[in-house]
Amino acid sequence: MMAFDAENAETDEALLAAYATGDARAARMLTLRLGPRVFGHALRLTGNRTDAEDITQEALLRLWRAAPDWRTGEAKVSTWLYRVTGNLCIDRARARRPNVALDAIAEPEDGAPGADDRMQEATRMAALQVALTSLPDRQRQAVVLRHIEGLSNPEIAGIMDMSVEAVESLTARGKRALALALAGRREELGYAEH
Amino acid sequence: MRNTDELPDDALEALFAVARTEVPLPSGALMDRLRDTALAEQPRPVVRRARRGPVSALIEAIGGWPALAGLATAGVMGLWIGANPPQALTGLLVASDLTALAPYDLSLLDEEG
Known part of the structure; x- marks a missing residue:
């Protein structure tokens, strides 16, 4: 080891x-x-x-x-x-x-332990992927790098050859577009208000 | 103005958190292809060949390093015996041997004796 x-x-x-x-x-x-x-x-x-x-x-x-x-x-x-x-x-x-x-996410197996939870996770990931795919290419790239890969804005600026301010603007617009693309799906995704 | 129907920030952040942990994995077949390509594209290891000079050629001619070690041991032993002759050898020096030294000045030996 x-x-x-x-x-x-x-x-x-x-x-x-x-x-x-x-x-x-x-x-x-x-x-x-x-x-x-x-x-x-x-x-x-x-x-x-x-x-x-x-x-x-x-x-x-x-x-x-x-x-x-x-x-x-x-x-x-x-x-x-x-x-x-x-x-x-x-x-x-x-x-x-x-x-x-929808093929980005593996199908969960029915009947397996925790199958309901896995179905819920799969639904969430499929919805997120569809919403991401609806974004313009550069917006999608910035959002994925920032919110999924977890990189800092200066790192993203280096990768995408743009200023930090432009990255901030791009990720903000991308996030807003995602929220709109997923509008009305809060309950379906299991994030209902308590 | 915010659309009241759009997914709120906390739900979106929760979705991102799931995405960070649910990392899609490549198939085994893809991983095999990636490894094969990595090995096929890799530069060959550099093998350094020792340059043979006249000294190493001479060493090889007398039988390599083991022979050289033997030669060195014999040389050191010879020097040692010459500098500190064993008692058993000093008795062998008899008078007849001294006549062979006649052309030389034997008085020197007398002085020392």
């Missing part, structure tokens, strides 16, 4: 440097660490599993190819990946508008 913990303590940047020297262990660890992260973000932005899978493969392929020239201290791997993933999602959305996205 100690070795596992020690490996987890390595930064993305240190692992990427090891990757560039041909360390196969670093390749496996980075894939395990970054694959789910990029896929989750891409799925929130596209609302479509197939698109999210394609984008994850493309984003990580670009990272592997950038690894030999990566300059430690200049860029964080996570920031770089958020930017590349966001751009790939926007490119794809421009080429093809996404379908209404």
